[in-house]
Amino acid sequence: NAGVTQTPKFQVLKTGQSMTLQCAQDMNHEYMSWYRQDPGMGLRLIHYSVGAGITDQGEVPNGYNVSRSTTEDFPLRLLSAAPSQTSVYFCASSYDRHSYGYTFGSGTRLTVV
Amino acid sequence: DAKTTQPNSMESNEEEPVHLPCNHSTISGTDYIHWYRQLPSQGPEYVIHGLTSNVNNRMASLAIAEDRKSSTLILHRATLRDAAVYYCILRDETKSSGDKLTFGTGTRLAVRP
Numbered sequence: 267n268a269g270v271t272q273t274p275k276f277q278v279l280k281t282g283q284s285m286t287l288q289c290a291q292d293m294n295h296e297y298m299s300w301y302r303q304d305p306g307m308g309l310r311l312i313h314y315s316v317g318a319g320i321t322d323q324g325e326v327p328n329g330y331n332v333s334r335s336t337t338e339d340f341p342l343r344l345l346s347a348a349p350s351q352t353s354v355y356f357c358a359s360s361y362d363r364h365s366y367g368y369t370f371g372s373g374t375r376l377t378v379v
Numbered sequence: 380d381a382k383t384t385q386p387n388s389m390e391s392n393e394e395e396p397v398h399l400p401c402n403h404s405t406i407s408g409t410d411y412i413h414w415y416r417q418l419p420s421q422g423p424e425y426v427i428h429g430l431t432s433n434v435n436n437r438m439a440s441l442a443i444a445e446d447r448k449s450s451t452l453i454l455h456r457a458t459l460r461d462a463a464v465y466y467c468i469l470r471d472e473t474k475s476s477g478d479k480l481t482f483g484t485g486t487r488l489a490v491r492p
Binding site: 270297299301307308309310311314316322324325356358363364367368369370371372373 | 413415421422423424425428464466472477478479480481482483484485
């Protein structure tokens with residue numbers, strides 16, 4: 267099925283560990299984004315990309331790293347996990363700036379202990 | 380960037396119309412008004428968007444004030460499945476800032492059976 271696939275769905279990390287959240291889309295979308303959502307709050311943009319090889323920072327980029335080597339994939343790396351990074355992470359994609367809607371993945375729930 | 384203001388929460392009865400307001404008094408002439416909603420434990424989904432004229436689709440209608448300083452998302456017959464957080468977002472598709480979505484805290488809609 268076409269869409270945005272995020273893996274894993276759940277993850278528990280210890281403080282200081284690193285990991286990569288995976289995001290893949292099969293819709294040939296140029297635009298991809300990563301958001302985090304803390305309990306009871308709206309989504310905050312971490313990093314985004316407007317095409318392969320192009321990334322930019324969003325509102326809350328510290329502690330996260332991204333790269334975009336292919337159109338399909340946009341992994342999010344946590345360099346050294348901290349309890350403050352406990353959150354639900356959403357990946358989204360869109361064809362371009364003018365297309366009418368972003369498609370969101372189902373999220374990764376991350377707990378850092 | 381132009382900001383939006385929405386009520387924190389609203390309630391509706393099932394099968395009745397719902398009008399969700401959004402104020403955006405500092406909207407620019409090139410800002411599109413987008414609406415997304417987020418069902419419990421899911422990623423956001425696109426609902427509707429418009430620039431100046433009222434818009435209709437299978438999910439909802441968007442009524443835009445003549446001065447564009449406010450808009451209203453209309454659900455014609457609320458169902459229990461419409462219980463969600465609704466986000467009103469401005470997006471300038473003529474600028475690089477339009478490469479991303481900026482979410483506020485949205486309106487949490489409760490639907491009573």
